[in-house]
Amino acid sequence: MTITATEDTAERLARLQQHIEDLLREAKDRGASAAEASVGSSAGLEVSVRLGEVETVEHTRDNGLGITVYFGHHKGSASTTDLSPASLRDTVAAACTIAAQTQEDPCAHLADAALMARTIPDLDLYHPWPLGVDEAIRIAADCEDAARAYDARIVNSEGASLSTHMGLQVYGNSHGFIGGYPSTRHGLSCAVVGEDGDAMQRDYWWTSARCAADLDPARGVGERAAERTVARLGARQIDTRKAPVLFRAEVAAGLLRSLVSAISGGSLYRRSSFLLDHLNETIFPDFVRIHEQPLLPRGLASAPFDGDGVATWSKDLVSEGVLRTYLLDAYSGCRLKLPTTGNAGGVRNLSIDMGELDRAGMLALMGTGLFVTELMGHGVNAVTGDYSRGAAGFWVEHGEIQFPVEEITIAGNLKEMFAGLVAVGNDCDFPGSTRTGSWLIGEMTIAGE
Structure with a gap:
């Protein structure tokens, strides 16, 4: 499996924004004086290698949604991972029920409408990595191999892990504000164990970036983990x-x-x-x-x-x-x-x-x-x-x-x-x-x- 966008990012953002609009409308229909909601969708791949063998390959795909409703200064919140229309209605109903049981809090309200973001600048946060499982395993293995070969005193390994994740997050409230953007995050880490006589030490290193091209080289990460481990011996x-x-x-x-x-x-x-x-x-x-x-x-x-x-x-x-x-x-x-x-x-x-x-x-x-x-x-x-x-x-x-x-x-x-x-x-x-x-x-x- 290759981790890529399965559909146009703009279309997915539009669908999540529609969920927010539906939630806010449902909250208003139930009598809420104000409401705010956020929804997110993410997908990822993580592999780990230890002592040259594949330990785990994990694909993730998650959705999550939360809404907060206000009846005056009474506040209630609820969340769900089911984005079906019926679940959205049930989640709003749950938040309204909770609000009815809470004490009044003068500070339970939305932020000032004048402070809402007017534009959503492109911060260059979205760089999907079309990474297949075999290539991910090879990169993680190269990282661990470099660490294990660095010094004869490196005698064991906790492994190397590579991950790539991409997600969409949308927030909106009853001021009329709805904003969202896609983002990615990739990472590689390695931890090894060194031994000198009866003494053993463990250390690690890692790299993380929005864009895979900005990650440190795999062998460099492994060698840095080993260098730090060896330095601690004695x-x-x-x-x-x-x-x-x-x-x-x-x-x-x-x-x-x-x-x-x-x-x-x-x-x-x-x-x-x-x-x-x-x-x-x-x-x-x-x-x-x-x-x-x-x-x-x-x-x-x-x-x-x-x-x-x-x-x-x-x-x-x-x-x-x-x-x-x-x-x-x-x-x-x-x-x-x-x-x-x-x-x-x-x-x-x-x-x-x-x-x-x-x-x-x-x-x-x-x-x-x-x-x-x-x-x-x-x-x-x-x-x-x-x-x-x-x-x-x-x-x-x-x-x-x-x-x-x-x-x-x-x-x-x-x-x-x-x-x-x-x-x-x-x-x-x-x-x-x-x-x-x-x-x-x-x-x-x-x-x-």
Whole structure:
């Protein structure tokens, strides 16, 4: 089977838009004062190979639909995977029944009609990959073969996986807004196990893109997974101490996600954020600029409108170290008495301005300290910002890696870590919608032996 569009994309979009119109009409006929609905359809192929043998071949084809109805400020929602006319009517009826049982909520309403997206720009998100099963297996096998052949110390494999997915998503509401667009996403990953004496280590690498031509070469992904695994062999613990910590780029992305969580509307109106009431306050050094680019062509998180139908736009979250905006949808904005920021569904294509130093330069700037390459556990207190995570990485002296480190814990407080950010590298070398180089934090507690 080859994964291709079975019919014209415009025709499929038109059919999904008709489902939205039918839902909204049904909701109005049942007395709803307002309604909003979304419907999606997707298809994909995923194969996995382990130790040179095919493990799985999975074809997917999914549909999903959800509707929310409002009777004044009473709200009810329901969903289904059956897109037949009878099921659509039943789903609207279920949402109306639920709304009748809910308490009145003054913030239960649609986003302002004036904020709806007026145009749907082409963000170059749709690149179907006419990939047959045999070719998908060959690519995954090439990736794993490259990893297993990289070094004699690679003794086992968790396998390589290749996936390709395409989908259509349409949203509409009773303001008269209906918008939709197609998108694709492709990915390849590999994980292997290394052994040296009695010690074993495991690591991985991956690539992801909207267009298959933008994926890293399969052999390069496999070799990167093996290189990372071999580098971890011979890991040891270190004594408990305080020292500078350099977060590798893909690990530093998690710190940006912690920032996003802390300034998101749900955390703020529930008063469960360590950055509560910090709008327009300095939270980073003045060289820091963090921004969102939802209209980035081929961006992995790009979208012309948010989950409320509000047009998205580029914005600074932080500039000159100052928190410039929260991240709000219509509901959380209402709860906080602030306008929506077009972030229903999250932040899209987040990035931090990177500095001039590459990885070697960042290690040299740190001098002596811990280079963190993996974090484990979920030790982040959203209310206080207290941060404690299991970690692995490398001990560095005089700007040079000395030996790999494991079974340690790093601890600090996110507010203090943000304020203590010394530099951001330009070594962003991983895929994803969050873009950052490595982060050097001036000092953290390292718990070891």
